[in-house]
Amino acid sequence: MTEQEEIEYHESLITMLEMIWGEGFLSPGGAEEVALLLAGEDIKDKKIIDIGCGIGGIDVLLARDYGAGSVVGVDIEQPVLDHSIARAKNEGLSDRITYQLVKPGPLPFEPASFDVVFSKDAMIHIPDKESLFDDVYRILKPGGLFVASDWMRRDENPPSPEMMHYIKMEGLSYGMGSPERYEKSLAKAGFVDIKLRDRNAWYSVISGEEYQQMKGDLYPQMEAKLGREYADRSVEIWRSMNVVLESGELRPGHLRAIKPDRY
Template identity: 40%
Template sequence: MSGTSYPPEFVTNLEMQWGIGFLSPGGPEEVKEILRDIVVGGKTVLDIGCGTGGPDIVISRDLAPKRLVGIDIEPFLVETGRKNIAVAGLDKVAELILVEVGPLPFEDQSFDIVFSKDSLIHVEDKASLYREVLRVLKPGGQFVASDWLRSANADELAGYNEWQSLTSLSFSMQTTDETKVEMTVAGLEDVKTRDRTEWYAETAAREVKMMESGEWRSQFIAAFGEENYIKKLAVRIANARAAECGGLMPTHLFGRRAK
């Protein structure tokens, strides 16, 4: 995993938009959509990039895994996620671990399912990550994730370039074809993707309208100030345009370790 920066104020900012425990859009419904064809009950699950634990709460509470381990490289995120899981009464099922950038700190064939929601965009060396995913999966185990991909012509699209110029985070993004190739070369089988661009374009447009509403706008300005509100709104508008033009392609990823 590669480093990024999610300070407390930024986390509060994101959770104000997407809900406690969620640092990316879609909430519990999108977590379940990612996993809709996966049998989680009784399985061991690894969540890469667990953030503040929202997806881990949903999985542990609603999908009945035997055990869930979430990992992240940001101390504040892990600390906050642990508190969220404890409040939800799920700390006997779910455990969040602070890790360092590099190989996953687990033995070979440790998990039935490796999951990730929207954190792989921060990973530069995706080929190495996919090899690590394969290594820690049990035979027949499944990799299922959502990642932010880009279209092959993204650099030619004004909406996509505007968003890239405004965002404060460092992203490493691939096309669908590049992702499939790297997953396959890493050794994953039955590699498939599910394009979520249309869903996200509609979701992002609704988010902009919410941010422009009087109540949400007032709450945000009271918490962070008008200057921050103006900057945040500009980023979200650009983000919606990046999805609308097809340059930004949120995508579900699926692969399996051979039995």
């Protein structure tokens, strides 16, 4: 599936993911993982776009804790953006954090609009990595920074039955690529100083702990909030995710690259 027609990040999924990953996050690691992603980068006063911003917890960090000049969060789903808009307002940051609903495909921004293109665990939903990174390059200013985390797959071979099962359980539109494909697509777009950081070992441990919690202490709370069927399905998602993390086929990782400054 290349283009989704329905809301995928519905309220039950948002509730479930926030129970595991923390308020405002639809991806693992919270503020610490964002800190690792941004280690050594200075984003103070910079103009940032967050592609696939979800429910906006990270945008608050970028503006409040890292001093970003402005953050534009874009997403293809309005319900997550409604959460984000409310969060920025509650934090008193609506002047520096704004949100925009976009369609999949080229982003509706002029060339060289941003100092930083940020994305956390959202590009998995965009199958055409080559067009994606051409577009990321286009909207970045010369000298601009691309920094992202994403769910990647070990290689471009057909997914294993275990991976197929995991993707089916998630029920989300995934278009995964290998780290090598990301790297090649970034280089082809014109990026330099490309760096990748594998996060499989880190998240394998965490997700194992999350699975134990979901089966144990967290289960009654999940069942009460989401119903037994949804709670059981969520536990099965984590079980099947652990299988492909442990086999090394699912490879969460970080990406960083620079658009050369030609001037």
